[in-house]
Amino acid sequence: MSERTPQLGSGEILCAEIITIGDEILRGEIVDSNKALMSERLHDVEVETRFHTSVLDHPGEMADAFRRAVSRADVILVSGGLGPTRDDLTTEVLAETFDRKLELDEASLETIRRFFSNLGREMSENNTKQAFFPQEAEVLANPVGTAPGFMLEVEKGEGRVALIFAMPGVPRELSLMLEEQVLPRVLRRMNHGANPNGGRAMRARLLRTFGLGESSLDAELQHFARDAEMELGFRTAFPDNYLRPVVRAASAEEAEARLEEACRHIRDHLGDVVYGEGDETMAAAVGRLLTEHGATIATAESCTGGLVAEKLTEIPGSSAYVMGGVVAYANEIKAAQLGVPEALLEAHGAVSEPVAAAMAEGVRERFRTDFGVSTSGISGPDGGTPEKPVGTVCIALARKGAETHVERFVFPLDRIRHRTLTAQVALDWVRRSLLGIELVGPSLLRRRGGAAPPAAGGDRK
Amino acid sequence: MSERTPQLGSGEILCAEIITIGDEILRGEIVDSNKALMSERLHDVEVETRFHTSVLDHPGEMADAFRRAVSRADVILVSGGLGPTRDDLTTEVLAETFDRKLELDEASLETIRRFFSNLGREMSENNTKQAFFPQEAEVLANPVGTAPGFMLEVEKGEGRVALIFAMPGVPRELSLMLEEQVLPRVLRRMNHGANPNGGRAMRARLLRTFGLGESSLDAELQHFARDAEMELGFRTAFPDNYLRPVVRAASAEEAEARLEEACRHIRDHLGDVVYGEGDETMAAAVGRLLTEHGATIATAESCTGGLVAEKLTEIPGSSAYVMGGVVAYANEIKAAQLGVPEALLEAHGAVSEPVAAAMAEGVRERFRTDFGVSTSGISGPDGGTPEKPVGTVCIALARKGAETHVERFVFPLDRIRHRTLTAQVALDWVRRSLLGIELVGPSLLRRRGGAAPPAAGGDRK
The missing domain is CATH 3.40.980.10 (MoaB/Mog-like domain)
Structure with missing residues (x-):
């Protein structure tokens, strides 16, 4: 030239x-x-x-x-x-x-x-x-x-x-x-x-969040300064929401520094709702934390039917921390393969907190892992009852040296999205547990009792 | 109006x-x-x-x-x-x-x-x-x-x-x-x-195929008459290929009749490579056949990590025929949860025909089902050896009243596509077994020994 x-x-x-x-x-x-x-x-x-x-x-x-x-x-x-x-x-x-x-x-x-x-x-x-x-x-x-x-x-x-x-x-x-x-x-x-x-230089980064809806994220970040030099994009990729700050500046160094500052600002406001950056999926973030802690995991899935295990093992190198899991679709399997007491199944039904807890504990014990995670729910379209409508799901996390955490939710979603959201909550709990922070459900959806839990990011500012 | x-x-x-x-x-x-x-x-x-x-x-x-x-x-x-x-x-x-x-x-x-x-x-x-x-x-x-x-x-x-x-x-x-x-x-x-x-009326239908590459499909259908009134579209949706005959005619009845004839012609030429129509996935086709036969299934997955179970249970109503499964990622789990003899694992390694067969038989026995299907392979990116390169996978199908079918393949694909193809072959074998037709692998990919198997549709015309 x-x-x-x-x-x-x-x-x-x-x-x-x-x-x-x-x-x-x-x-x-x-x-x-x-x-x-x-x-x-x-x-x-x-x-x-x-x-x-x-x-x-x-x-x-x-x-x-x-x-x-x-x-x-x-x-x-x-x-x-x-x-x-x-x-x-x-x-x-x-x-x-x-x-x-x-x-x-x-x-x-x-x-x-x-x-x-x-x-x-x-x-x-x-x-x-x-x-x-x-x-x-x-x-x-x-x-x-x-x-x-x-x-x-x-x-x-x-x-x-x-x-x-x-x-x-x-x-x-x-x-x-x-x-x-x-x-x-x-x-x-x-x-x-x-x-x-x-x-002139432009820098951008993708921040991946889980647990808050798009409009809640927008409300949380309303004081985030936006102008021609600083944009903030939103994108929904169910069940996640992505944020993308884009910075323009006179030099690459300045753009880099301003982007770093913007990301810090966002993380300060949203807290641990931001689970990863770039192409790090929730399962990858969980895998990274499990590796850092030298911890292992096993899954006991009913309604998600293998989805949690599938997501965990999609990550290269996951054989270092995933021992395996049981898909316990039928009640006999919950009893025979996970040691869930028949009496518990009869008294509470398969979709119940006690059974979900027993599944998580059973798989953790039998697979000799640090974490055992379980799901049991009614993803629909059929199978609901007045007491347990379609969308009801119990999720449990059994942990070495800590009490088992179990909750019941109602996610009024179609079958595919019900499974997707359930699996993401289960994985997010493992992440939160490894980070030593509160295990909360997604604020966008109703918890048992009908009251929305506090916005995962809103109560920690 | x-x-x-x-x-x-x-x-x-x-x-x-x-x-x-x-x-x-x-x-x-x-x-x-x-x-x-x-x-x-x-x-x-x-x-x-x-x-x-x-x-x-x-x-x-x-x-x-x-x-x-x-x-x-x-x-x-x-x-x-x-x-x-x-x-x-x-x-x-x-x-x-x-x-x-x-x-x-x-x-x-x-x-x-x-x-x-x-x-x-x-x-x-x-x-x-x-x-x-x-x-x-x-x-x-x-x-x-x-x-x-x-x-x-x-x-x-x-x-x-x-x-x-x-x-x-x-x-x-x-x-x-x-x-x-x-x-x-x-x-x-x-x-x-x-x-x-x-x-004027137009009618179209989507035919879903698995097992032949796009150019093989095109070659098989070279005598299919195409003109302004009769188009044939091809679309790849890995690991499947879709065909879409589109018919135009003076009336809806005529279009419907000509479309029906075109679909019959395609099925005659491709045989059981066409597994479904419209939005019927492979797992849905398998579910329909299992329901028709009143048969049940369980999965034993290593490299696919829950994907086969996840696909089966994605289908509404699948709890009628899916008992559950084991994700046996670690060797200890293959032994403890599926009863694979330790000696077999030591002699042949986890990725071997005998171990895959033992996994399928083990899960079928323990879960008391008609079918047991298993996968064990190296999806990569690491973990290959000269003898068993990345991409090697053994798939087995254990059946009530029939010999266990097991084969080794090498699928030279990235991790995600390796798992996807492996799961689809496993499901296709269940379908083929229920239809009483030969269990073949995908002709687009190399089998042990290097020779491509006969085109699944080509040898039955």
Whole structure:
């Protein structure tokens, strides 16, 4: 890049648009996960994606989308429509829209020919099409497929340009081209002073919470200062809620420091409702704490049917602390495999505090672990009684050297969500126990007696 | 709808645009699968989605997107931005863009209040916002969440209108509102003569397959006649592949008959690789067959860690045939809880055919069931040896009155997919056993010895 490199962007943070092309996307035949991948990687290099657009394999609508993107974005990622068939139109339409001729690139043609001969096949004539590119385009190699991509620099007026990257739609090919060809080119342009914003930095972090509803979280954080430099995003991923502080600052150091401060502020207000950061799931957080304490666990599940064990063992390395568990769906199994006294089952029924406690204690004893966790409930849709309606569940945690904790809840949710929430409460109790903090249920849902428990974060400020 | 109903669409097939809103989408934090769902369902009722657009929670960009959609589409589905927090702006921006005042809907406020009181909670003040709608909007009930949706009719000029439907972004809420509120309204308008295409019928069905890769399925079905009236869609949903025949005809009866014929043709060619239709999962198919045979099952899981039991018990009513299971993660547990002889564990190791067989037989005996199914493998990322590399897994099925079936596979997949595929093979064996057909592994993956087994569907034609 020389000093003559035209300016990319308008002086703010670089703005991107992602355009994916293909009838199959608009018909809903595929979930277009390429967009999330591209957005995430752009976000990582501090380019802000402002628009996602998908259009049919239709020249007029493709051209409209390309023109609009150039008018409002600095970096434009296009995927799809580079294949050999008649309905693959991206290259032609880009060339026509931005007044370029199509030119054959001999090197690309040779590469495509070799790709086929390596597979022991003859190149079909229509693959020749994939070696044509708009004039002045820079070819982007595709080592895992036949369709090379390309970069096109387009004038936006006022001495500024936009960069258009055309990539194949096959996720594996796109992913590799994005990493190896596209992002390095974007970064190079950002770092060559072509963009006065090259110095500005953005930092973000995902904080994972469990136990408070979205509006309660929002209320708890109402004094959190928000402006153009400091955003706070909310997202629900049942049964969790995620918070995402995003900070912009003049330097990476300053952004990092302000983000750290924001996260501290949030944790101070919400306390242990924040259980993890980034991609650390509840089961991973529990696993980390069990490992730190050198403790072991076993599960005794009725209504969750294996979900708690499944979540715990999904984590790599979990065999160090998970001994195993029993899915005790039938009452005979609760008695035979967990040693729950028949008399207890008869007196209180399977969905009761005494039985849940006996299950947790039974599995802890038989599996010789530090923790034993149990669930017994009615996830529905059938099986409720006036006294124990559908949604009733008893959860128990048996612990070495401490009393067994057991509670009854009513979660008025469908079967899947009932199981999901029950499993998360069980795991959260193990986490809370290891942290030495109060075992509370989710405030979003009713506890026995009808009164909501105190907001898990609200009473500790 | 009276005769005065303004015309929807321009006389061609109705055209739709889908707009999803939310910073989390543009940052790539979530894969926005709502768009595929909405497109697919619109396609089913013969509305053609021509544009997918996603924008940030940014009033100006949202307004631009809404205006553009009205200029080029007849039906506009908007999802996201209906929550109670400050960054939920859809209602306000739609009202402002199309010059409507916001009005409180008392009935909705009451419904929201009741939603919270049913949960034993007080409604937070910011939820009031969710009971305001643009003037003349039609409220769309949300029985599973706090955010009602709404429909807004907007003039396009020349006596034509566009329908805008605003829905929550939570997939479960959106899905229900789409089916029960949105599609019926679209169909009602189409059937009132506003759309000449109203008379033609379309029928589609989802066939779920397991055991053959997408290209093998395609090859098996190469003689399946496809034209404008008969499409065949493919979709991968690991570890399954779905087929979707779509038929168009002059009448509903004819479409139904042709669809039935197409499904029969597909089943004839693929045989028992097709395990279910519509939303019947593998576990549901197994449950249906166990119920039909009055048979019971128990699980003994090592590497899948509870996943098989979890899938079986996810099905409502599964307590009739699932007795329970053991998650035997540690070797001590395999011995103590399943009666696997210590000598067997020492001689062959936990990941071996004899141990897997002993686990399946042990759980079947102890839980007194007709079937016992087991898994023991190395899902990774660590724990492999030269002899038993990461990905090795032994699966066994013990059956009343038949020999135990056990096989070793190597599935070269990441941990999550390794567990998912292993669980699906185990369930498929129960299904195959109940149907009295051969127990085969997935042909897409290598079996011990390296040779692929015969294509599950290919050798029975």
